[in-house]
Amino acid sequence: MDPAKLILDGKEYELPIVVGSEKEVGIDISKLRGTTGAITADSGYGNTGSCLSTITFINGEKGILRYRGYPIEEIAKSASFTEVIHLLVYGHLPNKQELEELTNQLKSHRELPKGMKSFFDAFPTTAHPMAVFSSMISALSTFYPAAKDEEEVNLNVIRLLAKQAALAAYAYKHSVGQPYVDPRSDLTYTQDFLHMMYAEPPKAYEVPEVLDEALNLLLILHADHEQNCSTSTVRMVGSSQANLYASMSAGVGALWGPLHGGANQAVIEMLEMIRKDDMNFKKYTDMAKDKSSGFRLMGFGHRVYKNFDPRATILKEVAAKVLEGLGIEDPLLEIAKNLEKIATEDEYFLQRGLYPNVDFYSGIIYRAMGIPTDMFTVMFALGRMAGWISQWKEMRADPKGRIYRPRQVYMGETQRPFVPVDKR
Ligand code: SDX
Numbered sequence: 001m002d003p004a005k006l007i008l009d010g011k012e013y014e015l016p017i018v019v020g021s022e023k024e025v026g027i028d029i030s031k032l033r034g035t036t037g038a039i040t041a042d043s044g045y046g047n048t049g050s051c052l053s054t055i056t057f058i059n060g061e062k063g064i065l066r067y068r069g070y071p072i073e074e075i076a077k078s079a080s081f082t083e084v085i086h087l088l089v090y091g092h093l094p095n096k097q098e099l100e101e102l103t104n105q106l107k108s109h110r111e112l113p114k115g116m117k118s119f120f121d122a123f124p125t126t127a128h129p130m131a132v133f134s135s136m137i138s139a140l141s142t143f144y145p146a147a148k149d150e151e152e153v154n155l156n157v158i159r160l161l162a163k164q165a166a167l168a169a170y171a172y173k174h175s176v177g178q179p180y181v182d183p184r185s186d187l188t189y190t191q192d193f194l195h196m197m198y199a200e201p202p203k204a205y206e207v208p209e210v211l212d213e214a215l216n217l218l219l220i221l222h223a224d225h226e227q228n229c230s231t232s233t234v235r236m237v238g239s240s241q242a243n244l245y246a247s248m249s250a251g252v253g254a255l256w257g258p259l260h261g262g263a264n265q266a267v268i269e270m271l272e273m274i275r276k277d278d279m280n281f282k283k284y285t286d287m288a289k290d291k292s293s294g295f296r297l298m299g300f301g302h303r304v305y306k307n308f309d310p311r312a313t314i315l316k317e318v319a320a321k322v323l324e325g326l327g328i329e330d331p332l333l334e335i336a337k338n339l340e341k342i343a344t345e346d347e348y349f350l351q352r353g354l355y356p357n358v359d360f361y362s363g364i365i366y367r368a369m370g371i372p373t374d375m376f377t378v379m380f381a382l383g384r385m386a387g388w389i390s391q392w393k394e395m396r397a398d399p400k401g402r403i404y405r406p407r408q409v410y411m412g413e414t415q416r417p418f419v420p421v422d423k424r
Contacts, residue, residue: 001025008036022057039407046303049227050404051235055088055390056226060304065311067224068092076314081219081383082106082189085161088224088390103189109162110183110192112170113143120174129378130262132171134252137164141245156244157389164385165189168378169196175372190215193382198370210325211369217318218362221311222380224387225358228303230254230261234388235395239404244392251388252381258298261384263359264376267299268367271332271339279335281342289348297343299336299360306353315361322368333364 003014004027013036016028026049033039042048057066065072068087075084079093086094086102094102119139123132140163147153170180173196181196191207194215199205225231233254238247255261274284287295302309316337323330340356343349359380366376395401 006036008038011036018052020052022059033407039409041409045232050232051227051395051398053226053391053394054091055394056224056387058226058304060302060306063305063308063310063313065225072221072310073314076217076220079220080188081216081223081386084220084223085386088386089157089161089393105158106162106189107185109159110166110185112163112166113140116140116143117170117180120170120180123171123174125175125177127171127175128256129168129171129175129375130252130256130381132174133164133167133378133381134249134256136167136171137245137252138249140167141243144245146243153244153393157393160244160248161385161389164382165193166196168375168382169193171378172197172372172375188212190219194369208326210322214318214322214365214369217314218365218379219383219386221314221358222362222383224384224390227391228260229257230384231388231391234392236404238392238395239401244389247392248385248388251384255381255384256377261359261377261380263298263357264363264366264380265373267336267359268332268363268373268376270298271335271363274335274339275331279338281339284339285342285346285349288343297339297349297354299356299363300343300349301352301354302357305355305357308355309357311358312356312360315358315365316356319361319364319368322365326368328368330364330367332367336361336364 001017001019003016006013006015015032018026018028020026029040040048055068057069058064067075067084068091070087070093075087079087082103083094083099085106086092086098090098116136116139119136120132137160140160144156144159147156166180166183173180178200181199181201183192184195185192187195187207190212194207194211195205227235230251234247234251237250238244242250258266270284274281277283284295285297287293288297288300319333323333340360344355349355362380363373363376366379367373371379
């Protein structure tokens with residue numbers, strides 16, 4: 001494709017083009033300031049490609065999501081979360097031997113470092129689990145000295161992916177005042193997490209298959225999503241050569257916001273509000289259209305998907321299946337379906353391409369699994385950890401990689417003399 005032409009202040013410049021494997025076109029502005037003296041302005045980065053990546057492809061118009069070329073619908077139907085970890089972090093679907101190796105590596109690193117359990121006791125039981133989860137991820141770095149080489153980095157990757165389940169489960173156990181349950185290597189990754197969450201020794205806890213399958217699917221659907229807010233944060237922090245734990249802890253912080261991963265908690269709170277408010281759907285859709293209300297339909301809208309989020313389509317089906325499998329009637333599912341129907345027949349939402357996103361139905365499933373609402377975003381993070389790590393590794397492996405340091409256009413005061421305090 002011919003270079004792009006830019007005419008600035010009467011002068012013409014050529015800008016090289018980069019074309020992706022899915023025919024996406026990027027204008028390479030890496031030399032823009034050096035050749036023209038100008039920079040771009042793109043608040044929120046809606047039109048800016050921060051990197052070239054081979055991990056996840058999204059087509060927002062067509063509702064396409066693929067991890068390393070495999071459609072999310074096919075992965076969701078047939079893969080285990082451990083296979084998806086291998087696909088994202090190591091770049092290919094594992095063969096039987098590789099899968100067994102990764103499974104055993106993760107199993108052998110599930111235990112937390114000695115003494116770390118007592119850290120949880122120091123938090124108030126009312127602490128938000130995202131605060132505990134991000135703190136404890138960073139705290140893991142105090143037990144493992146900075147990695148000297150790639151081998152140690154990869155060992156830290158295994159440690160974090162393996163131990164994150166206990167970190168999440170112990171945050172929950174502390175919040176409900178129950179003793180911590182040690183990981184068990186005779187259980188799969190998902191079974192072991194659910195066992196650590198719900199076992200109350202000496203009572204045994206048999207993990208129901210319907211919950212195990214639902215968790216496996218939820219972790220896979222949340223595993224990666226190209227350059228979203230938290231993944232860009234992980235890349236940004238990692239670009240300063242901060243260690244794995246510091247980078248992932250920062251990702252948890254970014255994900256916590258209600259505009260991002262925190263939306264799954266906000267959706268349930270919104271559905272409960274509608275339920276308590278006599279199912280007054282119109283009041284809430286009207287508020288969502290009134291910018292001055294500050295209210296948004298949580299779980300609706302997406303920066304990239306403008307017709308549908310393929311993950312929401314899958315989760316809507318799974319929500320009904322899990323509730324049926326557990327024999328649970330959750331009125332919030334009907335309220336959610338109703339809200340989706342009303343909103344997706346309303347011009348305001350249609351015009352802006354606002355449809356349910358991944359967070360709209362996921363909370364219904366977490367609720368059915370007995371996960372408390374304030375743990376929903378931790379559940380999101382457990383899946384996304386695989387994606388964050390794969391993106392972090394890709395950023396670090398870039399031979400042309402540099403510290404992320406965007407520019408700005410200054411709009412403040414021009415130079416003026418300092419005024420001493422008695423003259424202000
Ligand atoms: C996730 O990026 C990712 O990939 C994220 C994610 C991932 O897997 O990592 O998919 C996970 O974060 C999903 C999104 C979860 N967040 C929510 O559900 C919160 C509610 N949604 C929004 O706040 C919003 O839709 C965002 C944050 C998701 C997207 O914001 P954008 O792209 O900045 O869109 P915008 O704010 O510019 O909105 C465009 C228009 C505006 O109206 P106009 O100014 O054009 O008149 O749509 C309106 C907005 O007011 N709008 C909404 C709305 N979302 C956008 N109006 C009402 N309710 C909403 N939810």
